[in-house]
Amino acid sequence: MSEKLFVSAQEVAERAGVSRSAVSRTFTPGASVSTETRRKVLEAAEALGYHVNELARGLMRNESGIVCLIVSDVATPYRSALLRELTLLLQNAGKVAMLINTDRSDGSVDRALRQAIRYRADASIMLSGMPDKSIAQLCLRSGQRLVLINRDDEQPGPLRINLDDDEAAGRVVTAFVRAGCRKLAFANSEAGTPSLMARERGFVAAANALGIKVSVERHGWTGYEAGKVLAQRMLTRTERPDAVFCATDLLACGFMDAARHQFSMSVPDQLCIAGFDDIEQASWSSYDLTTFAQPVSAIASKAVEWLSQPQPQPQNDDTICAQSIRLHAELVWRGSIRGG
Amino acid sequence: MSEKLFVSAQEVAERAGVSRSAVSRTFTPGASVSTETRRKVLEAAEALGYHVNELARGLMRNESGIVCLIVSDVATPYRSALLRELTLLLQNAGKVAMLINTDRSDGSVDRALRQAIRYRADASIMLSGMPDKSIAQLCLRSGQRLVLINRDDEQPGPLRINLDDDEAAGRVVTAFVRAGCRKLAFANSEAGTPSLMARERGFVAAANALGIKVSVERHGWTGYEAGKVLAQRMLTRTERPDAVFCATDLLACGFMDAARHQFSMSVPDQLCIAGFDDIEQASWSSYDLTTFAQPVSAIASKAVEWLSQPQPQPQNDDTICAQSIRLHAELVWRGSIRGG
DNA sequence: CCCGCATTTGCACGCGCTTGCAGTGTCGAA
DNA sequence: TTCGACACTGCAAGCGCGTGCAAATGCGGG
Known part of the structure; x- marks a missing residue:
């Protein structure tokens, strides 16, 4: 049954005609072994198909890697x-x-x-x-x-x-304003993680500093579907935003799809959108999303x-x-x- | 320095007033321990914050988990x-x-x-x-x-x-034909993995069985960019396909984007597309891709x-x-x- | 009370490895 | 020649654990 699958340092030592310690030292960087011994050991190890048992090593060293x-x-x-x-x-x-x-x-x-x-x-x-x-x-x-x-x-x-989530959010406000947008919105998830909230705070603060009010909406998790729902909520209002910063690229993709296909809005002509993360899909030509790259x-x-x-x-x-x-x-x- | 971070079974045994074997057996499913001993051990283990050392266990059992x-x-x-x-x-x-x-x-x-x-x-x-x-x-x-x-x-x-890659590929031929397509194409990558090639073979074979010829093109890996390149190659020909089966959803997304945005083709009116994998993006409304679900x-x-x-x-x-x-x-x- | 049986328990060994310590050999300097 | 310094090497202890084996314990029947 348990038919000796692995070769141990012992066997390598025997074949190489050295002590078990020598084998151990050969595979321990910085240990003191002569070139000759090392050669013999490596040769025997190769021939036998020896692999250091990291479990045992971790046991001794008290660190597992x-x-x-x-x-x-x-x-x-x-x-x-x-x-x-x-x-x-x-x-x-x-x-x-x-x-x-x-x-x-x-x-x-x-x-x-x-x-x-x-x-x-x-x-x-x-x-x-x-x-x-x-x-x-x-x-x-x-x-x-x-x-x-x-x-x-x-x-x-x-x-x-x-x-630097908050500063980043500030920079996107500038971009929106430069594009002529004045009715800003922030689409967030309900997850409430620190970085998500920092983006929200930064965005609202920077807009307020310019005397612009921001409508904030939160829903679901940070996924595509939540983005669609957020769009449905924010675009059915009497006063639609003309720029929305989504806390996440996935939210942005969902938001953009809903805006285009359900509300027939044109991006970026009628609605500017920015996201965060720079996921691969953000660069796909259907989205072509301006976003912040996670480094x-x-x-x-x-x-x-x-x-x-x-x-x-x-x-x-x-x-x-x-x-x-x-x-x-x-x-x-x-x-x-x-x-x- | 290495200041005794973990408690060992030994310490648990001492605190519980039993032998170390008893501790070991308590944490070994199927071992013979009395309820009383087990209780004492578990109590001591809890108090000391004991966690079985899986490294040592793996060493003995000769299986690591x-x-x-x-x-x-x-x-x-x-x-x-x-x-x-x-x-x-x-x-x-x-x-x-x-x-x-x-x-x-x-x-x-x-x-x-x-x-x-x-x-x-x-x-x-x-x-x-x-x-x-x-x-x-x-x-x-x-x-x-x-x-x-x-x-x-x-x-x-x-x-x-x-x-069942090949049968699946056959089924998509049926779908294409039923949609009135006659100029079929297969977009593949150069990766040449067995499943990719099976899809290609199955598609070509099923089409041929119906007397339809398939133009096959292979390029790059199975990603979005490769899909775009494939589209550029296949849609600049004098005779464009009216249906393309992409070996992968990512290829399909790239293909579709190129077809729409670079060649102004309408999907599915002028071009039917199918993919494989059913990645999340396939269901996004910009793509709405018919595809095979990886189970x-x-x-x-x-x-x-x-x-x-x-x-x-x-x-x-x-x-x-x-x-x-x-x-x-x-x-x-x-x-x-x-x-x- | 004793004995057979079943259930628990402890002892001690070993899994494969690292490493402190002592021992061997070599070499140049005194 | 002697001696310390040095580069290796082997011995043996021990890392934390599982487990066979024998001893201990409990129990019911004779």
């Missing part, structure tokens, strides 16, 4: 793009990604996380999403390093990566970089390194806003 | 949808997903896979993509179980999950189901269970083909 990616809505364009970048970089850094899907909220999230703790993951990266800050707590208490992307929990310890690869590389650094002194004085990085969201100008 | 997902183009809608489903189901089955991204072809793939082997993954699921069958070999040789999705390697051992959740559940079964006798006689599952791709009828 596993980074777990905690994510909801994996199938969403922005989320999956970030996921792609992160896995790639982690691999290059010699780490390995464990995926925790938090879509179902029926306690399986908690179960999955505990699962990750059981594997002694060195770190967790939370790609935004669910507000469960207890999860973050659990990660930290089990000695993991934590990276929070687009979340704003005021907890010490983790690295927080955020965007996906910058986010990923900052995160992985931070994780690759040696543990920053885990002292318990009050200057706990509450690292926070703020990245810039570049406006990608396309055809959904007049004039460019 | 890790399933690795080998995937390229994670950010692609179909791929990420499948990923979502798989991770969810794996979690429910008490397993954990390790993600291997094979986008870069510069040997990092190989490195990542070896990484996975080092973690003694119990199984791998290859979500189609790259043709490197040597990778599959490596998985099998290291004792993993293997699931191949939408690939057709004729190797024994793995579970193969495929679709994503069926695929995922078949895969996880198979992995959850006890190892099917690993005998070495010639009746190696070369399991193969063929699923049905349902035609989702929308507005990109006339008459419904």
